[in-house]
Amino acid sequence: MVGITVPMSMDKVPLVKCANAAAVPTVDLSAAGAAAAVEQACRSVGIFRAINHGVPTALADALEAGAAAFFALPHKSKLEASATPLGYGSKSIGRNGDVGWLEYILLSVGSGSVAAASLPPPLGAALEEYTDAVREVGARVLELMAEGLGLAEENRGVLRRVVASDEADKMVRVNHYPPCPCPLAAGQRGVTGFGEHTDPQVISLLRSNRTGGLQIMLPDGHWVPVAPDPDSLFVNVGDSLRVLTNGRFQSVKHRVVAPADGEQSRLSVIYFGGPAPTQRIAPLPELMREGELSMYRDFTWAEYKKAAYKSRLGDNRLDPFELF
Ligand code: GA4
Secondary structure, eight states: OOOOSSOOOGGGSOEEOOOOOOOOOEEETTSTTHHHHHHHHHHHTSEEEEESOOOOHHHHHHHHHHHHHHHTSOHHHHHHTOBTTBEEEEEEETTTTEEEEEEEEEEEEOSSSBOOTTSOHHHHHHHHHHHHHHHHHHHHHHHHHHHHTTOOGGGTTHHHHHTTSTTOOEEEEEEEEOOBOOOOOTTOOEEEEEEEEOOSSSEEEEEEOSOOOEEEEOTTSOEEEOOOOTTSEEEEEOHHHHHHTTTSSOOOOEEEEOOBTTSOOEEEEEEEEOOOTTOEEOOOTTTOOTTOOOSBOOEEHHHHHHHHHHSOTTSOTTGGGBOO
16 A cells, blocks of 8 residues: 655644444335435435445446555656546645545546546546446436435436436546554544535445545534445435425535554545536425425526535535525
């Protein structure tokens, strides 16, 4: 394992504390009651662990191997795979000064293919295959959500279609968190790998190796760790889906604590299903009860994304769009 080559100055690494363990709901996507279970999880915490999702283990394993080989390359070679604002990055997150103990690859997903030309071919191919498979799971989950929300059968494609067009803004991110050699002060539980945030998109699907670190904030404000499980996909609700459901679903705050010295690296891959730039993000009319008012002012994905990229990671990005 090769760590991040340029050491991060300690004063820039925010330290985190964390409460006790708790479970994220598990949903068997192949089970009869999946729609209701998905809906319940998204309403209560905004995240669930999907099992029997159908992504072949071999695809995830190939991607993990390709990513591990990539991150073991010399810093210079990794930078060559960089095409700002997307591509390879280390420690710096977004454009406004957020930092974390990680390095990553962030790519947009074109119509049916990952724009990964600059990645080493085995990694590019694995990422593309994996992304294709996970996108399908995302589509299925969005159908289940619509069903769980009680939409009539003919309307159950409404959420899936928001992220399905060729213009839809889909991204994939591979995060590598090497163990941090940083000394921890008394009472401090770890170094921030990826600071707390909600995802701006509709839906995110995360798969990690066996190293933990992901934490979510429960509605009561407590942070709890999510036990890693390479066989599952963790599905979380993004801000756009929160708006599309008029606040019925929670966009879950989450963060990652970097592994401590001596622990294994954490490697995660996240697929983000986002809308097309011109997509209007507003509560689904099919969902609104009589007399129900939208909690948000209307906006397009282009507008929201622009605002998101001006924000700091931990900001509440929906705040300026909330009506009450
Ligand atoms: C969070 C979800 C995705 O990783 C991401 C992130 C993006 C980035 O890393 O460039 C952002 C962050 C994410 C939200 C606020 C802005 C933009 C960093 C940041 C400070 C790729 C995304 O779409 O939004």
